[in-house]
Amino acid sequence: xxxxxxxxxxxxxxxxxxxxxxxxxxxxxxxxxxxxxxxxxxxxxxxxxxxxxxxxxxxxxxxxxxxxxxxxxxxxxxxxxxxxxxxxxxxxxxxxxxxxxx
Amino acid sequence: xxxxxxxxxxxxxxxxxxxxxxxxxxxxxxxxxxxxxxxxxxxxxxxxxxxxxxxxxxxxxxxxxxxxxxxxxxxxxxxxxxxxxxxxxxxxxxxxxxxxxxxxxxxxxxxxxxxxxxxxxxxxxxxxxxxxxxxxxxxxxxxxxxxxxxxxxxxxxxxxxxxxxxxxxxxxxxxxxxxxxxxxxxxxxxxxxxxxxxxxxxxxxxxxxxxxxxxxxxxxxxxxxxxxxxxxxxxxxxxxxxxxxxxxxxxxxxxxxxxxxxxxxxxxxxxxxxxxxxxxxxxxxxxxxxxxxxxxxxxxxxxxxxxxxxxxxxxxxxxxxxxxxxxxxxxxxxxxxxxxxxxxxxxxxxxxxxxxxxxxxxxxxxxxxxxxxxxxxxxxxxxxxxxxxxxxxxxxxxxxxxxxxxxxxxxxxxxxxxxxxxxxxxxxxxxxxxxxxxxxxxxxxxxxxxxxxxxxxxxxxxxxxxxxxxxxxxxxxxxxxx
Amino acid sequence: xxxxxxxxxxxxxxxxxxxxxxxxxxxxxxxxxxxxxxxxxxxxxxxxxxxxxxxxxxxxxxxxxxxxxxxxxxxxxxxxxxxxxxxxxxxxxxxxxxxxxxxxxxxxxxxxxxxxxxxxxxxxxxxxxxxxxxxxxxxxxxxxxxxxxxxxxxxxxxxxxxxxxxxxxxxxxxxxxxxxxxxxxxxxxxxxxxxxxxxxxxxxxxxxxxxxxxxxxx
Numbered sequence: 130x131x132x133x134x135x136x137x138x139x140x141x142x143x144x145x146x147x148x149x150x151x152x153x154x155x156x157x158x159x160x161x162x163x164x165x166x167x168x169x170x171x172x173x174x175x176x177x178x179x180x181x182x183x184x185x186x187x188x189x190x191x192x193x194x195x196x197x198x199x200x201x202x203x204x205x206x207x208x209x210x211x212x213x214x215x216x217x218x219x220x221x222x223x224x225x226x227x228x229x230x231x
Numbered sequence: 232x233x234x235x236x237x238x239x240x241x242x243x244x245x246x247x248x249x250x251x252x253x254x255x256x257x258x259x260x261x262x263x264x265x266x267x268x269x270x271x272x273x274x275x276x277x278x279x280x281x282x283x284x285x286x287x288x289x290x291x292x293x294x295x296x297x298x299x300x301x302x303x304x305x306x307x308x309x310x311x312x313x314x315x316x317x318x319x320x321x322x323x324x325x326x327x328x329x330x331x332x333x334x335x336x337x338x339x340x341x342x343x344x345x346x347x348x349x350x351x352x353x354x355x356x357x358x359x360x361x362x363x364x365x366x367x368x369x370x371x372x373x374x375x376x377x378x379x380x381x382x383x384x385x386x387x388x389x390x391x392x393x394x395x396x397x398x399x400x401x402x403x404x405x406x407x408x409x410x411x412x413x414x415x416x417x418x419x420x421x422x423x424x425x426x427x428x429x430x431x432x433x434x435x436x437x438x439x440x441x442x443x444x445x446x447x448x449x450x451x452x453x454x455x456x457x458x459x460x461x462x463x464x465x466x467x468x469x470x471x472x473x474x475x476x477x478x479x480x481x482x483x484x485x486x487x488x489x490x491x492x493x494x495x496x497x498x499x500x501x502x503x504x505x506x507x508x509x510x511x512x513x514x515x516x517x518x519x520x521x522x523x524x525x526x527x528x529x530x531x532x533x534x535x536x537x538x539x540x541x542x543x544x545x546x547x548x549x550x551x552x553x554x555x556x557x558x559x560x561x562x563x564x565x566x567x568x569x570x571x572x573x574x575x576x577x578x579x580x581x582x583x584x585x586x587x588x589x590x591x592x593x594x595x596x597x598x599x600x601x602x603x604x605x606x607x608x609x610x611x612x613x614x615x616x617x618x619x620x621x622x623x624x625x626x627x628x629x630x631x632x633x634x635x636x637x638x639x640x641x642x643x644x645x646x647x648x649x650x651x652x653x654x655x656x657x658x659x660x661x662x663x664x665x666x667x668x669x670x671x672x673x674x675x676x677x678x679x680x681x682x683x684x685x686x687x688x689x690x691x692x693x694x695x696x697x698x699x700x701x702x703x704x705x706x707x708x709x710x711x712x713x
Numbered sequence: 714x715x716x717x718x719x720x721x722x723x724x725x726x727x728x729x730x731x732x733x734x735x736x737x738x739x740x741x742x743x744x745x746x747x748x749x750x751x752x753x754x755x756x757x758x759x760x761x762x763x764x765x766x767x768x769x770x771x772x773x774x775x776x777x778x779x780x781x782x783x784x785x786x787x788x789x790x791x792x793x794x795x796x797x798x799x800x801x802x803x804x805x806x807x808x809x810x811x812x813x814x815x816x817x818x819x820x821x822x823x824x825x826x827x828x829x830x831x832x833x834x835x836x837x838x839x840x841x842x843x844x845x846x847x848x849x850x851x852x853x854x855x856x857x858x859x860x861x862x863x864x865x866x867x868x869x870x871x872x873x874x875x876x877x878x879x880x881x882x883x884x885x886x887x888x889x890x891x892x893x894x895x896x897x898x899x900x901x902x903x904x905x906x907x908x909x910x911x912x913x914x915x916x917x918x919x920x921x922x923x924x925x926x927x928x929x930x931x
Contacts, residue, residue, distance in 0.1 A: 138732050145728040151397070152720060168400075168407075174408065186746065188745060189762045193773075194363055197773050200836060207788060209393070212393050215381070225394055250877060257869075296890070297892035302752060348779060352779075367776045368776060374784055382790055418744040
């Protein structure tokens with residue numbers, strides 16, 4: 130058992146923590162941050178598991194996937210933030226109306 | 232001529248073309264309308280070219296960069312992808328024609344590039360054979376869809392766009408974690424290679440769970456449908472049409488691909504669960520649709536209901552059942568796009584879509600009314616229509632595999648659909664004083680709705696062609712076909 | 714509150730299940746890394762991550778430039794924040810950005826160049842450029858009206874456009890889409906990366922600004 134698995138487990142925990150925050154918190158900024166925490170968790174799993182075998186160099190493919198993922202997540206966050214501001218502007222609240230949320 | 236056509240890699244052109252069109256629209260907003268229409272037409276032509284190639288040579292694999300899987304990314308086209316491409320191209324053309332008259336110049340500048348990028352994302356998604364590449368296309372699709380929903384003004388549209396964005400991101404992350412597990416277990420991202428290597432293990436089960444959850448969230452299967460009605464009803468009409476007709480089907484397509492190729496899950500209790508959720512969606516969506524007082528919301532709930540049918544094929548798992556589900560997908564895409572367009576026409580001319588007060592508006596829109604009724608026939612599943620053929624295939628499959636109870640759902644769903652369609656039509660035909668409101672409608676907006684609705688009905692008469700497309704490359708395996 | 718009673722156990726179970734999966738995961742029998750090593754000589758660059766991003770899986774990166782552009786289109790279509798008031802930057806920010814921006818641009822150029830053989834590359838360089846842009850915007854700098862139309866839009870699509878043009882060009886001269894001929898692979902990759910860097914930097918800064926430059930002034 131190496132440190133690699135520690136990081137991977139940390140990634141999984143971040144994913145679940147983010148999911149929890151996404152469900153529990155109503156404030157949109159927290160929801161957006163929660164999604165970002167979740168994606169960080171996924172990236173950590175991807176990268177950590179790529180160096181399981183200590184004798185060879187880490188697999189670069191997951192690294193490339195993570196870079197792609199980061200750019201996607203930055204783009205999505207930018208859109209989400211401006212949308213949040215717009216929602217605030219239109220409704221005066223930083224929350225989604227409760228309708229439909231189970 | 233044949234030589235040239237045969238050599239062109241249509242599979243790549245189908246992806247680059249809409250992206251280039253989108254960039255061109257972004258650079259030159261002044262001519263974006265003509266660029267958009269031209270691109271949509273060209274996409275239809277390219278799909279035709281690809282279809283011709285597939286018919287001649289069978290399923291196609293294209294290695295981008297010449298590397299080939301697992302090192303590079305492969306594109307793969309078979310009957311299943313071709314069918315989805317045909318749907319996207321035809322509905323896309325209809326939506327493009329409709330949008331020409333719909334948007335104000337200011338909104339149009341934003342609409343056209345986004346719409347063409349969405350079109351490119353759809354084509355890329357249907358052609359990809361790489362699970363991480365599918366993630367990127369999903370995100371491209373999701374972000375464009377959210378931006379398009381937010382084009383409608385108003386608090387309701389913005390909040391539904393926000394919720395849609397969060398759900399879309401959540402679904403993508405579940406999917407991506409599943410991809411991570413699959414890659415780290417089997418060392419490849421290519422679907423075909425994974426199909427060879429995958430064997431039952433905790434990692435595969437976790438991946439099945441994560442990927443399915445993520446994609447079901449995006450497909451809005453009951454009970455994860457809560458975000459769909461508001462998003463689809465509040466969006467601008469062309470966007471409602473393309474969300475209901477195409478975007479939700481994209482995540483369904485990925486799920487179907489994975490189930491058919493990677494996860495050997497047919498016949499398990501998980502498949503039964505999907506079937507049950509599908510059945511619940513058919514009934515719940517139908518009941519909710521019946522309770523709506525606004526036309527666009529009614530149509531959106533009808534989408535929830537119709538999506539349920541697609542999942543009835545999972546517990547059956549025969550080639551006949553898959554064909555039925557795909558036929559449902561095909562005819563629903565046409566009919567639902569037509570229905571939303573008809574509702575949009577009513578909304579534009581009358582300024583509201585309250586069902587109880589429709590008659591005064593619709594009397595001035597005979598073509599739109601015809602389109603709505605024809606689309607309704609397919610949604611209800613009355614013969615002759617695409618919806619009828621789809622239900623017939625599913626019914627046959629359910630009886631053949633001894634699970635007749637799914638057939639009852641089909642019939643109940645049809646009755647509910649009939650109830651909500653007639654609820655609208657009933658209000659339309661009550662005699663009311665026609666109000667004298669000013670305003671005219673571009674004829675393209677009425678005709679595009681009518682043509683799509685006609686296609687949905689004609690699908691009930693010309694069945695051999697779509698069924699032959701599905702056979703190319705036998706995506707459902709050679710197993711027990713009906 | 715009602716919800717938290719079942720939510721927590723459910724999430725704990727999910728966490729445990731996923732954790733168990735991670736620990737029990739077998740190592741792939743045939744991994745990609747060996748295959749990558751075999752192909753590195755013809756990839757054109759010696760940094761394996763850049764080789765994957767720009768060459769082996771360049772198509773992913775192409776679509777990803779599309780994602781970035783689409784997000785900006787979405788931000789612009791929302792029309793920015795109407796009464797966004799700019800405060801004066803203050804002395805510290807003003808002087809600091811004067812010092813920092815040139816350094817950022819220089820480091821971005823370095824990262825772009827070094828990315829071919831060592832950690833670095835278009836995204837890192839692009840985000841530095843974006844940071845420089847954000848600093849400038851914070852100081853109250855705005856792009857001139859003359860450049861806010863077509864030139865700016867051209868800059869924004871440069872990354873995606875270069876990818877598509879290069880890919881299609883290679884297709885036309887007889888190769889596959891995005892198949893770089895080995896002798897010029899390095900040059901092609903650097904060219905695409907340079908274009909992508911500029912686009913990423915411009916897009917990030919434009920996202921920060923939020924509204925369509927030039928359009929908001931009306």
